[in-house]
Amino acid sequence: MEKIFFYHILFVLASTSILSCDISYFDQEIEEDISWKGTAQLPVGYLDYTLSELFEELGSNNFDSTSSEALKFSYSESFSGDDDSAYNVKIADKTISASISTPITVSNLAVIGERFPYTITPEIGSGIPNPLIGTRSRNNQTVYDLNLSQEITRVSFTQGKLDITFTSSFDTHISLLLEIPSFTKKSGGATYTKTVVFDGAGAQTVSINLNDYHADLTHNGNSFDMTHNRLVLNLNADFTFAAGDTLKSNDTVSYDAVLTNVDTSVVYGDFKQEAFSISDQVLSFDFFENFGDSDLSFTNPVMTVTATNDYGFPVGVDLSGVTSRNNSGSLNLSYTGDAGLSNTFIIDGVADFGDAEKITSVELNKNNSNIAMLLEIKPSQIDFDASGTANPINANPNENFYATDNEGLEVQVNLTFDEVSLQKMADFDTEDALGDLTELLLSVNIANKIPMTGRLVLNFQNSAGQVVLTETLTGFQAANVNEDGASDGTPVTSNFEVVWDANDIALINKTKDVQIVLILTLPEGEDEVLLKGSDALHVSIGTKLSAEFTDDNE
Amino acid sequence: MKKNLYTSIVLIFATFGTSHAQNDLSFYHMGDYVSQTQNLSPVHLPKNAFTFGVLTHAGASANSNLLLSDVFVTSGNTIKIDFDNLHAVAQNKNNIDAGFEIPLWMLSLKTKKGSISLFANVKGTVNWLFTDDLTAIAANGFAESFALSNEKLLATSYTEIGLGYTHKFLNDRLAVALRLKSLKGLSHAQTQENASFSMDIDPITSYWNVQASNATIHTSGLEMEDGEMKLFTDNNGFGIDLGATYVASKKLTLEFAVNDIGSIQWTENVRNYQLDDSDGKIYLGTDLNTEGSIEEEIEDALNEVIGTSETTDSFTTKLATRTFLSARYELSQKNTLVAAFFNNSHALLDSKPSYSIGYQRTLQKTTYGILARAGGPNEKISIGANAILRLGFLQFYAATDNLAGLFGKVEEVQGGSFRFGINIVYGYD
Numbered sequence: 001m002e003k004i005f006f007y008h009i010l011f012v013l014a015s016t017s018i019l020s021c022d023i024s025y026f027d028q029e030i031e032e033d034i035s036w037k038g039t040a041q042l043p044v045g046y047l048d049y050t051l052s053e054l055f056e057e058l059g060s061n062n063f064d065s066t067s068s069e070a071l072k073f074s075y076s077e078s079f080s081g082d083d084d085s086a087y088n089v090k091i092a093d094k095t096i097s098a099s100i101s102t103p104i105t106v107s108n109l110a111v112i113g114e115r116f117p118y119t120i121t122p123e124i125g126s127g128i129p130n131p132l133i134g135t136r137s138r139n140n141q142t143v144y145d146l147n148l149s150q151e152i153t154r155v156s157f158t159q160g161k162l163d164i165t166f167t168s169s170f171d172t173h174i175s176l177l178l179e180i181p182s183f184t185k186k187s188g189g190a191t192y193t194k195t196v197v198f199d200g201a202g203a204q205t206v207s208i209n210l211n212d213y214h215a216d217l218t219h220n221g222n223s224f225d226m227t228h229n230r231l232v233l234n235l236n237a238d239f240t241f242a243a244g245d246t247l248k249s250n251d252t253v254s255y256d257a258v259l260t261n262v263d264t265s266v267v268y269g270d271f272k273q274e275a276f277s278i279s280d281q282v283l284s285f286d287f288f289e290n291f292g293d294s295d296l297s298f299t300n301p302v303m304t305v306t307a308t309n310d311y312g313f314p315v316g317v318d319l320s321g322v323t324s325r326n327n328s329g330s331l332n333l334s335y336t337g338d339a340g341l342s343n344t345f346i347i348d349g350v351a352d353f354g355d356a357e358k359i360t361s362v363e364l365n366k367n368n369s370n371i372a373m374l375l376e377i378k379p380s381q382i383d384f385d386a387s388g389t390a391n392p393i394n395a396n397p398n399e400n401f402y403a404t405d406n407e408g409l410e411v412q413v414n415l416t417f418d419e420v421s422l423q424k425m426a427d428f429d430t431e432d433a434l435g436d437l438t439e440l441l442l443s444v445n446i447a448n449k450i451p452m453t454g455r456l457v458l459n460f461q462n463s464a465g466q467v468v469l470t471e472t473l474t475g476f477q478a479a480n481v482n483e484d485g486a487s488d489g490t491p492v493t494s495n496f497e498v499v500w501d502a503n504d505i506a507l508i509n510k511t512k513d514v515q516i517v518l519i520l521t522l523p524e525g526e527d528e529v530l531l532k533g534s535d536a537l538h539v540s541i542g543t544k545l546s547a548e549f550t551d552d553n554e
Numbered sequence: 555m556k557k558n559l560y561t562s563i564v565l566i567f568a569t570f571g572t573s574h575a576q577n578d579l580s581f582y583h584m585g586d587y588v589s590q591t592q593n594l595s596p597v598h599l600p601k602n603a604f605t606f607g608v609l610t611h612a613g614a615s616a617n618s619n620l621l622l623s624d625v626f627v628t629s630g631n632t633i634k635i636d637f638d639n640l641h642a643v644a645q646n647k648n649n650i651d652a653g654f655e656i657p658l659w660m661l662s663l664k665t666k667k668g669s670i671s672l673f674a675n676v677k678g679t680v681n682w683l684f685t686d687d688l689t690a691i692a693a694n695g696f697a698e699s700f701a702l703s704n705e706k707l708l709a710t711s712y713t714e715i716g717l718g719y720t721h722k723f724l725n726d727r728l729a730v731a732l733r734l735k736s737l738k739g740l741s742h743a744q745t746q747e748n749a750s751f752s753m754d755i756d757p758i759t760s761y762w763n764v765q766a767s768n769a770t771i772h773t774s775g776l777e778m779e780d781g782e783m784k785l786f787t788d789n790n791g792f793g794i795d796l797g798a799t800y801v802a803s804k805k806l807t808l809e810f811a812v813n814d815i816g817s818i819q820w821t822e823n824v825r826n827y828q829l830d831d832s833d834g835k836i837y838l839g840t841d842l843n844t845e846g847s848i849e850e851e852i853e854d855a856l857n858e859v860i861g862t863s864e865t866t867d868s869f870t871t872k873l874a875t876r877t878f879l880s881a882r883y884e885l886s887q888k889n890t891l892v893a894a895f896f897n898n899s900h901a902l903l904d905s906k907p908s909y910s911i912g913y914q915r916t917l918q919k920t921t922y923g924i925l926a927r928a929g930g931p932n933e934k935i936s937i938g939a940n941a942i943l944r945l946g947f948l949q950f951y952a953a954t955d956n957l958a959g960l961f962g963k964v965e966e967v968q969g970g971s972f973r974f975g976i977n978i979v980y981g982y983d
Contacts, residue, residue: 038637039695041696043839045842049843443758540759542756542760542761542839
């Protein structure tokens with residue numbers, strides 16, 4: 001009986017053990033929300049672009065798959081002084097005439113009771129010597145205005161003659177001394193003088209080879225540095241009257257100084273603010289039209305203007321005539337200017353004749369000019385229609401010179417920039433699709449056949465247009481180029497990663513637009529490449545993400 | 555709804571966990587004292603003339619190398635599914651096996667040379683073998699390459715109606731039994747043999763190199779009509795159980811049984827979900843420069859690489875065949891030593907044999923036993939017990955392979971089996 005009871009108990013224990021098992025584990029609250037946290041790596045996708053397709057996206061249809069065009073980040077052009085004839089002052093043929101009349105006047109004859117004509121007698125009375133016998137002198141000074149186109153102070157002749165013909169109607173011995181203080185001998189520096197003797201009426205000619213002389217045109221008859229363009233001739237005549245000489249009232253001794261065939265090696269003077277003509281030039285920027293309607297900007301745009309000037313005067317170039325043109329309009333260059341002269345680039349002149357040429361350089365950048373804006377309108381060309389003036393700062397007087405062997409003014413313009421940036425706005429609304437992500441890594445692999453290096457900047461903007469997150473991406477390396485500057489066709493692979501943590505993702509979820517900035521640079525060591533419409537870019541995007549999903553919708 | 559589903563999952567695991575037995579070896583040790591052991595040992599030499607049972611038996615088993623607490627982890631005062639912890643404790647190969655068997659009715663008549671029985675059962679099993687590669691994905695996602703080649707799922711349920719016959723030969727020393735069973739498949743899901751799927755992920759480009767072979771899941775009957783599962787379907791099959799015992803000596807009896815040899819052809823509500831075979835297709839993502847829908851592009855691109863198809867072609871599956879070998883040594887009239895071997899074989903099962911040795915004591919109204927079991931998926935030793943109590947024409951019985959689990963904490967139990975039932979018995983010797 002006891003055994004039966006025992007077995008009954010054993011059976012009941014066994015059969016009811018399912019109910020007696022300790023299931024208190026499930027007395028705890030069961031978390032209803034199922035959550036999962038993990039990572040995944042998956043390819044997002046790829047983009048294949050040819051350059052022509054890329055430009056088509058940017059709004060340009062001019063660069064098709066068969067197109068090829070050179071792109072450079074450095075443009076050079078030169079222009080020069082166009083016409084410097086205004087400074088090349090010519091001295092025209094001139095005749096300078098002067099005369100000295102007889103020093104014996106009517107009153108002199110009246111004293112001895114004579115009148116013209118009169119032949120000098122030894123005595124006017126017995127034993128009374130004739131008082132007219134003897135030496136008398138007369139002078140003549142001619143300050144001749146050469147009437148030159150500029151206010152010339154000095155010249156150095158290379159050719160020309162001054163033929164001076166003296167003519168005397170006197171029946172008298174005359175000694176003429178001609179001094180031209182304006183002329184100094186190149187060798188020795190002596191002032192030109194010449195003595196001509198007449199023993200009766202006649203004519204004599206003296207010829208001066210001007211190649212041997214400098215001229216100082218500042219003599220006003222009294223001293224130098226008083227005027228300009230003036231040629232001074234001083235004539236002194238010594239008359240020696242003797243018995244037998246016949247005196248006429250109209251006796252004169254005169255000269256005609258004929259200046260012919262003059263040329264100079266250098267002229268000095270004050271050229272005032274004479275206009276200076278500069279040749280027009282055009283820089284062609286056809287390629288930039290291919291950037292369509294995207295916003296374009298340039299990193300560190302610099303226009304360097306370097307002038308080589310051997311003129312003996314400074315030149316002020318007004319750069320406001322530099323005009324950037326595109327299909328829809330134009331924009332003139334604006335420059336703060338040198339020495340307070342707006343838009344003016346002052347080119348130094350050579351201080352002294354014979355000195356080396358003067359080189360002046362100016363750098364126009366975004367700080368002192370609107371050069372960046374000139375480029376940002378995507379010009380098809382930039383016209384250099386600059387004008388100039390001499391002596392932009394008027395010293396009054398200005399000490400200038402012009403040499404006939406001047407090389408003139410050469411201006412070299414170099415327009416450079418380091419990078420081209422294309423900006424495009426794109427709608428971007430995640431619709432909170434990234435809300436469950438705690439980390440997002442994008443791995444980007446680019447195979448590039450375009451001979452340009454590129455970087456990307458993504459500016460994520462909220463609905464108010466504020467940039468909430470900026471991401472700068474390494475981008476892609478340029479394809480190698482062949483001897484023509486074109487891509488060698490072998491893709492160059494670049495990889496970079498973007499890592500966004502939970503904070504970044506939260507910011508991205510607020511984004512409504514993203515500004516995509518593509519910054520292009522030339523391959524290292526290249527200053528020009530040949531882009532082809534068929535150059536291709538393959539972008540492959542993969543992602544590695546960490547996410548935490550919680551099913552809490554119930 | 556979600557809460558109910560979640561709770562149901564937990565309760566299913568809890569139920570299996572509280573079953574606390576394994577491989578039915580304890581039930582097998584009970585031998586002919588309980589007619590339902592025919593489902594394990596076809597040779598049925600009943601101790602009583604007549605046995606009848608209707609829906610009075612239930613048996614379930616479950617085992618896993620994982621604990622409930624490995625999946626449902628306590629966090630503060632709550633428990634939640636924790637894939638990280640699951641992966642941390644997962645082994646190279648992991649299993650979740652569960653099964654149930656409900657004899658709908660059973661009629662057994664003792665004959666002069668043996669017995670004749672009619673029976674109807676509902677059976678179901680779930681065998682899921684998964685690797686730590688899968689738990690790694692569950693825990694960490696798929697940020698790195700992975701290969702799934704040992705993930706196997708076999709889940710099936712069916713009804714069987716059969717006739718069993720046992721006859722003794724050689725002066726009753728040899729008993730041979732045959733059970734013929736007509737099968738009706740209720741539901742089925744299984745991975746195809748040698749199914750594999752791998753994905754190499756390029757760490758730089760993130761490209762997927764997808765390889766798939768036989769990556770197919772065959773299902774049938776998972777869609778219930780009007781929300782009810784039919785017991786009789788057009789998923790027909792046939793099975794047999796074979797068994798024999800041989801009385802080697804007065805005290806020693808040897809037995810072998812092979813159950814569930816057969817197959818079912820699944821034709822109802824068939825859905826075969828298949829990934830296209832691939833020896834290395836590359837998924838690059840989608841062309842982002844599309845004017846169409848990115849979602850559609852991604853779908854198209856994925857389909858290009860990981861092509862999927864769904865067919866309704868019928869398919870045939872073999873039953874998982876269970877083999878028992880045993881020896882019973884009668885120490886005395888009331889005391890018997892039993893040693894048994896069990897194995898479950900199917901192409902999709904990573905079976906490991908189980909062994910047991912036990913002691914059965916038989917009294918006038920009761921039979922009870924105790925056994926030690928080893929081997930099986932978990933390769934752990936457990937102590938089981940069984941007991942039969944006869945009260946008049948009623949017979950009560952219960953068996954388990956894991957006594958310790960009966961009284962342990964549910965979250966710390968790795969499994970077991972439990973059977974109990976009531977029979978109407980008549981005519982004991």
